[in-house]
Amino acid sequence: MMRATVAILLALAATSGFSSDDDGDPAKLLVRMSEAVRQTTYAGTVVYQSDTRMESLRVIHEYRDGSVRERLVSLTGDAREIYRNNEEVICVLPQQRMVTIDQRAHQAASLLPSLRRDNIGSLNDRYDFQHLGDERIAGRLSVGVLVSPRDDMRYGYEYWLDRETHLPLRVVVLDAEQQRIEQMMFTDVAYADRFDDALFQRDADTEGFRIVRHADESPRLRVPARWSVDQVPPGFRKISHSVRKGADDRVPVEHFLFTDGLATISVYGANSADGSLKDVGAAHSRMGALNVVSRVIDGHQVTVVGEVPARTVEWVADRLRLASVEAHAEAATEPALPAASAEGASEEQEMLEAQDD
Secondary structure, three states: OHHHHHHHHHHHHHHOOOOOOHHHOHHHHHHHHHHHHHHOOEEEEEEEEEOOEEEEEEEEEEEEOOEEEEEEEEOOOOOOEEEEEOOEEEEEEOOOOEEEEEEOOHHHHOOOOOOOHHHHHHHOOOEEEEEEEEEEEOOEEEEEEEEEEOOOOOOEEEEEEEOOOOOEEEEEEEOOOOOEEEEEEEEEEEEOOOOOHHHHOOOOOOOOOEEEEOOOOOOOOOOOOOEEEOOOOOOOEEEEEEEEOOOOOOOOEEEEEEEOOOOEEEEEEEOOOOOOOOOOOOEEEEEOOEEEEEEEEOOEEEEEEEOOOHHHHHHHHHOEEEOOHHHHHHHHOOOOOOHHHHHHHHHHHHHHHHHHO
């Protein structure tokens, strides 16, 4: 009798298909995933695996009255606590006796992936979508979506979404050979309408800790751009550009952000009048899916960072150009941008932030 029952259950699971209209379209599933990432209230344990590194985290996420608050606590390795309240992110590092505070830094602190609804359509030009069937994850029935790139300039992804809530319970990043680069997976998850405020209180006593406020919101400098990219990788587009003060307040730093709607690439270039650094060749590094290349161009440091294959960040680095000092000085005499252009830059940043949310 037990064997017959198991056989029936397996048959039902194999033939269950996709009951709702959204389940019939993998792209629509990803839209619902993005909404669930922000608007679902949940708590659980997450295991992150990358190369030979593995760590586990406890996460509590609450969405209430249009606001988000979140708490992450490391369960392995060095003790860390991360608190997010909408656009403010606080990281407590007990070993270093330090607290970092970032404003509008939720892109870096976001644990789960999210896509803009209006980006889904454009992804069809660069990715293929495929159902992977059902699988149990963290005790929940999940539906899988495979996102495969149509070239070698970007990674592939597996998203396993809770069938009921569409929260991503497992996310896998794949290389060109379909080998796993990194993975995030819930081992347990529970849903609620709200959590007690006490669950968002700090465990660590931070009295006497050094407070570091990151300069993510340093004012944009009204200076002309010197860096440019001759050609971005196919399918990518620029969505943000700014010039801000560097860490030492002396050398301005230009930042470009490019995306194909799913993957992102950042470019950081020094914007000083005289470059004196020696070119000692490119430095490459990788951590999980994140690739970094740093080099010196015309005496100035430039760094390209992206959750894309190494060849893609190298593509961008090879096509970076620095305007001459004379051209820079000539551009500096041009009139300031009209207010409409400044508003346009603000809209680009809002679009980026909406993608993160």
